[in-house]
Amino acid sequence: MTGVDGSPGATADGGPLLLGVRHHGPGSARAVRAALDSARPRTVLIEGPPEADPLVPLAADEEMRPPVALLAHAVDEPGRSAFWPLAEFSPEWVAIRWALEHGVPARFIDLPAAHTLAWQGEDPASRQDGTGEAEPGPSVDGRGDGAGPTGAAGPGADGGPEDTVRVDPVAVLARTAGYDDPERWWEDVVEHRGAGTADALAPFAVLEEAMGALREAFGTGGCERDLVREAYMRLQVRAARREFGRDVAVVCGAWHVPALRRRTSVAADRALLKGLPKVRTDMTWVPWTHRRLSRAGGYGAGIDSPGWYGHLFAAPDRPVERWLTRVAGLLREEGRIVSSAHVIEAVRLAGTLAALRGRPLPGLSETTDAVRAVMCEGSDVPLALVHDRLVVGDVLGEVPASAPAVPLQRDLARLQKRLRLKPEPQERELELDLRRETDAGRSRLLHRLRLLGIGWGEPVVSRGSTGTFRETWRLRWDPELAVRVAEAGVWGTTVLGAATAKAEAEAVAAQALAEVTALAERCLRAELSDALPVVMRVLADRAALDADVGHLAQALPALVRALRYGDVRGTDTRALAEVATGLADRVFVGLPPACAALDAEAAEEMRRHIDAVHGSVGLLAEGAVGARGGLRGRWCSVLRVLSGRDSVPGVIRGRAVRLVLDDGELAQEDAARLMGLVLSPGTAPADAAAWIEGFVGGGSGGGMLLVHDERLLGLVDAWLTGVPADAFTDVLPLLRRTFSAYEPGVRRTLGELVRRGPGARGGAAATGSGPSGFAVERDAGRADAVLPVLRLLLGADGAGGNGAAGLVGVAR
Incomplete structure (x- = not known):
């Protein structure tokens, strides 16, 4: 039998130095550094994927700034990926830095990422948000931060159904010690443990003993794949001892220490590894953020307060005083009055609370309570800002340019630098003026990235202007976008080339006409001149074959918007204009028969199509000459046909009348006559109500029309009062939907006009004594x-x- 056994945490009997840690624990990080300084091993073995060994020297680069993460992805399927995040206060990062500073080899010994990613392919449920950061967990189990073979959430995280069967070692130890909060127990026994302990290895011996008892009671704690990982780690430790002798240090999750210490045979360990699935992988460093280290960030690497932990690790002394000073500075920046006296009182209160609660030093809960009481006057609103900016934080790491990267990533980095568009973890808005070359370049880059599925920027409605030469973007860089860049690398080596290739492929694969027109609009905004001919050819083919008027009407607005953006960007859009004009003509011909004999739901959908086409025709005919100049007239003729056909649903007829009236092609008297005909006793109440909905509903501003034209309001009022009682309940929902969309002021004005009644209008005009604000004629007196x-x-x-x-x- 060959084993890696030894006394807990020590090497006195020849066993390796096993340093069991909690991932992302500043106390564990300090203890690891002290233990390595004391033991001076000849090599340091670290829990992590061995494919990352060539990347270890980059940790010493001056441009490397944690938090960072090791990113592994399958070469043939870049979307299958996993992260191993490391912060400045991560014990693994401290071990890497110590080894590089002392010229000692540092190697990763966990199961290779090739097997981890292959397991993800077998178990899609284990992948999170398409990336599969493997096995996050808040405890010392060693399964956190991408260390495990799957992407399922680990103990203590909100990860799914397996949470009920997995064991959180920290929670078990905390309950045993009488604590109801595992985080508070960990702070008391580890983070607040005084530095400079005589025996640097003592805390690891105690933690190993505790983990040994838990492993005897719970076995693998609900994760059978840990057995495979631990078998591989034991083999790696044996190999290192053969190469370096007994001076070997192992930094791993404390949960694994008893398994690495246990005597097993080489044959048994190799048997567990036999037949594992495997995929070809690439690995690199990518920037990470504190927010992604917290559970709230969606990836749940196991800590709630990375900003606080970073402060504890970096503060040389008096951490509470320094922390509360930072809080005061933040609150002052936000306009709150916080003096040095507030800081002094908050420090005193935090210390008093710690003493009352039996804690050795104030922790995050005590400092938070002190800030709430002293600096925030009991309010949780500014406290939420402190939690977001400081307790969690938006620190974004940096990776040197020499780190391996796909060609597309390098081209993106070059463009970001040239356009002065730095990735930032905070969400911010960016206003672009497309008349400026730099802003136009930024817009092109963001639109191309969106087409590639890299959602760095999200377009939003501009608050300052509605002109087509302005754009507003909401930007936020998330670490998993590195995976999206790797995925998009299959389309090309540059952003322009990849976006062009993907646009062409999407055009050929598109099934619906609206998809192609939307793609044409995106190509124009991204200025993909090479892809546009392919998209236009597909668009012409789809438009010629599609006979569904609804599809044609749905596709036209995107084409017209594309023409407008083509004008502001100086793009040749003549071919697009010809397709748009032909599409409009086909809509004009096919719309009247398509509107006949529709049910209520189909009629409402067709009404929305008519509204969209009406706006598109107005933009398309704006400033047009020749053949396009007659578009508006032909469209007006179509609307007149729709308004006069009895077979067309009332909501469409009413909308057609309203659109012609708004364009000045129908006099008010004619509109009143048409309304009078529809609201006559011979028309079914439901059909009349639908006509009213089409004429003054649907957000068309019909309320103001009724306010200013009392003849139309009188017609509606007279019809409504004459609806029979048995039919009133049928038309009420439609009328309520119509009038409830009006602004409160419009509804109030209409109510006053209706309350006054038609009979009072003449008297008010004659005597000047009508209700205030309403009269048919102006009252000079x-x-x-x-x-x-x-x-x-x-x-x-x-x-x-x-x-x-x-x-x-x-x-x-």
Whole structure:
């Protein structure tokens, strides 16, 4: 039998130095550094994928700034990937840095990523958000931060159904010690343990003993694949001892230490590894963020407060005082009044709370309570800002340019540098003026990345202008976008080439006409001139074969928007204009028969198509000459046909009348006549209500039309009061939907007009005693009555004849 046994945490009997840690634990990181300084091993073995061994020297590069992560992805399927995040306070990072500083080889000994990613392929449920950061967990189990063979959430994380069967060692130890909060127990016994302990290995011996008892009670803790990983690690430790002798240090999750210490045979360990699935993988360093180290970030690497842990690790002394000073600085930047006296009182309160709670030093809970009481006046609103900015934080790591990367990543980095568009973890808005070359280049890059599925930027509605020469983007760089870049690398080696190739492939594969028109719009915005001919050829073919008027109407708006963006970007869009015009003509011909005999749901959908086509025709015919100049007239003829056919549903007929009225092609008297015909007793109430919905509903501004044209309002009012009681309940939902969409002020004005009633209009005009604000004719006497008040407000006196005359004009 060959084993790697030895006394706990020591090498006195020739066994390896096993340093069991908690991933991302600043206390564990300090203890590892002290143990390595004391033991001075000849090699350091670290839990992690061995494919990363060639990348270890990059950790010493001056441009490397944690947090960073090792990214492994399958060569043939880049979307199958896994991360191994490392922060400055991660014990593994400390071990790597110590080895590089002392000229000692550092090697990773966990199961190769080739097997980890192959396991992901067999178990898709183990992958998270398409990346599969493997086995996060808040405990010392060693299965956290990408160390395990699957992407399922580890103990203590909100990871799914397996949480009920897996063991969280920290939680078990905390309950045994009488704590209800595992994080608080860990801080008390590890993070707050005083530095400079005489025996640097003592804490590892105690933790190993505790983990041994837990492994005897719980076995693998619900993760059978740990047996395979531990077998591989034992083989690696044996190989290192044959090469370096007894001076071997192993940094791994404390959960694995008893298994690595156990005596096993080489044959038994190799038997566990036989027949494992395997895929070809690539590995590199990528930037990571503190937010991704927290559970709240979606990847759940096992800690709730990476910013706080980073502070504990970096603070040379007086960590509480330094932390509360940082909190005060943040609150001052946000405009809150926080003095040095507040900081002093908060420090005192945190210390008092720690003493009352029986803790050796104030922890995050005590400092948080002190900040809430002293600096935030009991409010959780500014406290949420402290948690977001400091407790979690948005620190983004950096990776040197010499790190391996796919060609597409290198081209993207070059463009980001040239366009001065630095990736940042904080969400921010970027206003672009496309008339400027730099902003136009930024817009092209962001649109091309979106087409490649790299969602760095999200377009939002611009608040300052609605012109096509302006764009507003919401930017935020997330670490998993590195995986998206690797995936997009299959399309090309540059952003332009990859976006062009993908656009061409999507055009050929598109099934619906609307998909092709939307793609044409995206190609114009991204200025993919080489892809546009392919997209246009496919678009022409699809448009010629598609006879569904709904599909044609749905595709037209995207084409017209593309024409507008082509104009502002200086792109030749003549071919696109010809397709758009032909598409509009086909819609004009096919729309009247397509609108006949529709049910209520289909009629409402067709009404939305008509609205979209109406706006598109207006933009398409704007400034047009020749053949395109008659588009508006032909469209008006189509609307007139729709408004007069009894076989067309009422909602479409009403909308057609309204659109013609808005374009000035129908007089108010004619509109009133048509409404009177529809609302006559011979028309079914449901059909009349649908006509009203089409005429003044659907967000068309019909409320203001009824306010200013009391004849139309009178027609609606007279019809509504004449609806029979048995039919009223049928039309009420439709009418409620129509009028509830109006602004509150419009509804109030309509209510006043209806309350006054048609019979009061004439009397109000004659006597001037109608309700305030409403009359058929202007009342000069009432207008003159406000002149004294206006003179008082505007400072005008009676001597100023011109001023008085102006006031009279305003009042009247």
